[in-house]
Amino acid sequence: MTSVATTDLVRGGRSTRTTIALKLTMAVSGLVFVLWVLAHMYGNLKAFAGHDAFDEYAGHLRTMGQPIFPHAGALWIIRAILVVAIVAHVTSAVILWRRAEGARTTRYQVKKNKHSSLSSRTMRWGGLALLLFIAWHLINFSAPRVNVTGGSTADPYDLVVDSFSTWWLTLVYLVAMLALGMHIRHGFWSACQTLGWTSTTRARHRAKSAGIFLAVLIAGGFSLVPIFVLAGVITK
Amino acid sequence: MTLTLKIWRQADAAAEGRLHTYQLDEVSPDMSFLEMLDVLNEQLNAAGEEPVAFDSDCREGICGMCSLMINGEAHGPEVTTTCQLHMRSFADGDTITIEPWRAAPFPVLKDLVVDRSAFDRIIQSGGYISVNTGAAPDAHAIPVPKQNADRAFDMATCIGCGACVAACPNGSASLFVGAKVTHLGELPQGQAERDHRVVNMVAQHDHEGFGGCTNIGECAAACPKEIPLDVISQLNRDLRAAMRHGH
Numbered sequence: 256m257t258s259v260a261t262t263d264l265v266r267g268g269r270s271t272r273t274t275i276a277l278k279l280t281m282a283v284s285g286l287v288f289v290l291w292v293l294a295h296m297y298g299n300l301k302a303f304a305g306h307d308a309f310d311e312y313a314g315h316l317r318t319m320g321q322p323i324f325p326h327a328g329a330l331w332i333i334r335a336i337l338v339v340a341i342v343a344h345v346t347s348a349v350i351l352w353r354r355a356e357g358a359r360t361t362r363y364q365v366k367k368n369k370h371s372s373l374s375s376r377t378m379r380w381g382g383l384a385l386l387l388f389i390a391w392h393l394i395n396f397s398a399p400r401v402n403v404t405g406g407s408t409a410d411p412y413d414l415v416v417d418s419f420s421t422w423w424l425t426l427v428y429l430v431a432m433l434a435l436g437m438h439i440r441h442g443f444w445s446a447c448q449t450l451g452w453t454s455t456t457r458a459r460h461r462a463k464s465a466g467i468f469l470a471v472l473i474a475g476g477f478s479l480v481p482i483f484v485l486a487g488v489i490t491k
Numbered sequence: 492m493t494l495t496l497k498i499w500r501q502a503d504a505a506a507e508g509r510l511h512t513y514q515l516d517e518v519s520p521d522m523s524f525l526e527m528l529d530v531l532n533e534q535l536n537a538a539g540e541e542p543v544a545f546d547s548d549c550r551e552g553i554c555g556m557c558s559l560m561i562n563g564e565a566h567g568p569e570v571t572t573t574c575q576l577h578m579r580s581f582a583d584g585d586t587i588t589i590e591p592w593r594a595a596p597f598p599v600l601k602d603l604v605v606d607r608s609a610f611d612r613i614i615q616s617g618g619y620i621s622v623n624t625g626a627a628p629d630a631h632a633i634p635v636p637k638q639n640a641d642r643a644f645d646m647a648t649c650i651g652c653g654a655c656v657a658a659c660p661n662g663s664a665s666l667f668v669g670a671k672v673t674h675l676g677e678l679p680q681g682q683a684e685r686d687h688r689v690v691n692m693v694a695q696h697d698h699e700g701f702g703g704c705t706n707i708g709e710c711a712a713a714c715p716k717e718i719p720l721d722v723i724s725q726l727n728r729d730l731r732a733a734m735r736h737g738h
Contacts, residue, residue: 268694451728
């Protein structure tokens with residue numbers, strides 16, 4: 256245990272070097288992800304329109320922006336933004352996590368949580384779980400692509416149907432969507448608070464409600480395709 | 492009332508501490524929590540043991556000196572300070588665990604007493620307005636809209652007890668800093684130093700070793716003065732403004 260607290264005063268503090276600057280980085284990158292998952296979820300729902308519509312959409316992702324951008328140019332710009340956002344988000348989170356650990360080196364023998372939601376208290380481990388899920392998800396559907404039934408990976412629609420016909424893989428995705436929903440539920444309102452948009456009670460309640468709405472919309476929307484594939488509604 | 496008390500005992504800042512169990516009989520429900528500890532200390536004195544060290548001063552809920560984590564809640568189960576908490580909030584036969592505030596910037600000095608001078612340094616780094624001395628100006632020389640005056644007053648009720656830090660899983664003092672920044676930022680007199688204030692106070696907060704805020708809200712729930720989470724948004728907003736202004 257530290258026996259003496261610091262006694263010196265900081266001179267020449269900079270706003271950009273504060274913990275709040277790290278939180279702002281997390282808020283902005285987090286909102287980028289929210290926009291991204293909304294678009295991604297919309298694209299997934301094309302599976303309900305059948306094989307051709309879904310594959311055409313997958314192909315269109317590569318041709319969008321042409322001829323101003325080269326083939327898959329717009330897609331690569333989006334990917335670059337996402338990579339920058341995830342590096343910024345995770346790096347800031349790790350720095351703040353370490354700070355928080357250092358700020359309470361002796362734990363309480365008894366500690367009650369009076370107000371905080373489960374979502375808010377699972378942001379860090381939940382975020383790590385999501386990071387693992389994203390890694391698997393990219394291996395599954397982007398590169399190198401894995402078909403757990405042993406079938407072909409050439410056709411996007413068929414790969415989706417094969418994957419979610421496998422009950423345990425569907426379960427993995429549904430659990431991941433629960434984690435995503437919880438992360439967005441607290442993350443969205445927390446981002447609004449960090450950006451200074453919730454300086455009244457009313458604004459705070461609105462941001463929290465919007466967080467719950469987005470969480471249900473996104474996690475629910477993503478869950479539809481796996482559930483309907485497993486139920487046999489979406490088939491090859 | 493008969494109580495079992497588990498109290499953190501630590502001889503000094505360098506010593507290892509541990510929970511010590513005491514039995515206390517004939518506690519009146521009308522006693523304040525600190526009076527209950529006074530009774531315990533009288534017994535300890537009589538038995539030739541070292542009394543339990545704890546902070547207290549005004550004992551009327553306005554000075555911010557008392558603290559104590561009581562059964563895992565800062566200032567105990569009611570929305571008030573420990574000195575204004577009464578034993579009627581507990582039941583006969585209860586076991587009560589009493590620990591000091593836990594935060595690296597609040598090192599334990601002895602038993603339940605922690606060093607909260609980190610808060611003083613945060614105030615010193617920006618929690619003030621600069622005014623010229625001399626004759627007092629007319630009270631109505633600078634008009635303040637009622638809305639602003641009310642909000643400033645509400646946030647000025649922060650007594651700097653540190654319950655927000657104690658309750659926060661990140662050991663963050665954002666509610667405290669937010670209350671001070673909001674209080675002064677609502678008033679015309681606070682505008683001149685507004686950007687410097689927020690940057691310097693947050694820089695000092697970080698330097699002291701407090702954690703970052705994750706907006707989970709345990710601080711506002713623990714605050715005996717009911718400072719709302721709004722002030723943390725205001726703090727972030729002010730910092731962002733200072734950022735735009737190049738500070």
